[in-house]
Amino acid sequence: MKRIITAFVFTGILISCNSSDKTKTSIQEPSATETATETATENASNDIDKQLKTIDTDEDLIATALMAAPAESRSGCKVIGYNMAGEFVTLRDGNNEFIVLADNPNKVGFNAACYHKSLEPFMARGRALKAEGKTGKEIFAIREAEMKSGQLKIIPGSTLHIYFGSKTTYNPETSMVEDAQLRYVVYMPWSTSESTGLPKVPPAPNHPWIMNPGTHRAHIMISPLPEDSE
Structure with missing residues (x-):
């Protein structure tokens, strides 16, 4: 019985760690859409500067x-x-x-x-x-x-x-x-x-x-x- 309980606890810890890692990854790494938007904005700003x-x-x-x-x-x-x-x-x-x-x-x-x-x-x-x-x-x-x-x-x-x-x-x-x-x-x-x-x-x-x-x-x-x- 103790082995079964220990197994459940260990499994829970692994799931928790994986979830935490995924959350950190999603926060730290911008999406492709965000990167594309930032690049487009930056390019538009540069185009305006070049026109002046x-x-x-x-x-x-x-x-x-x-x-x-x-x-x-x-x-x-x-x-x-x-x-x-x-x-x-x-x-x-x-x-x-x-x-x-x-x-x-x-x-x-x-x-x-x-x-x-x-x-x-x-x-x-x-x-x-x-x-x-x-x-x-x-x-x-x-x-x-x-x-x-x-x-x-x-x-x-x-x-x-x-x-x-x-x-x-x-x-x-x-x-x-x-x-x-x-x-x-x-x-x-x-x-x-x-x-x-x-x-x-x-x-x-x-x-x-x-x-x-x-x-x-x-x-x-x-x-x-x-x-x-x-």
């Missing part, structure tokens, strides 16, 4: 800047801005209502803008004052006075499209800058929260609000959420 190019030519500046403009208007936009040599020039002539300001290659990150040509005197005045060494507050005050006198004008509803991000690599096939996104500014000179019904601070992400209310630079801010946040 650093913005280092005037052609790159033009291509990426145009992403700030509405897609249907990009072919006719005039493109201005600093070239790779550091000169402020017309990078490309245009024939429609939009002017695109290319990213400044000498600044960190990426920032391009597109605006209606009627805004060019206002924008050019700001650039000229900045070149003279005026501070942001001084530029604001000077243009405020010139708007009040009628020397400068902004048509209410004129829109500024801003395409910005922290990186300076892009996909040459699509011209999209890595991780960049759009923001919109709708100019409404002298408007206030009371006259528009818009809050002075955004109530939540992705909500419009009014900035610089009651001044010449009063404008509606619209900052869409990044695509991966939707």
Whole structure:
């Protein structure tokens, strides 16, 4: 009887050990499917990295800047801005209502803008004052006075499209800058929260609000959420 009991106990120990070994093996060794998935993900990531190019030519500046403009208007936009040599020039002539300001290659990150040509005197005045060494507050005050006198004008509803991000690599096939996104500014000179019904601070992400209310630079801010946040 003792021999029979001993045999059962020994058999149980062997079964337990085998089960334990199988469990350890299944945990430590990834399945073929998991390995294939990881490899595919890694290859896809490498493919994306290979597609990206650093913005280092005037052609790159033009291509990426145009992403700030509405897609249907990009072919006719005039493109201005600093070239790779550091000169402020017309990078490309245009024939429609939009002017695109290319990213400044000498600044960190990426920032391009597109605006209606009627805004060019206002924008050019700001650039000229900045070149003279005026501070942001001084530029604001000077243009405020010139708007009040009628020397400068902004048509209410004129829109500024801003395409910005922290990186300076892009996909040459699509011209999209890595991780960049759009923001919109709708100019409404002298408007206030009371006259528009818009809050002075955004109530939540992705909500419009009014900035610089009651001044010449009063404008509606619209900052869409990044695509991966939707």
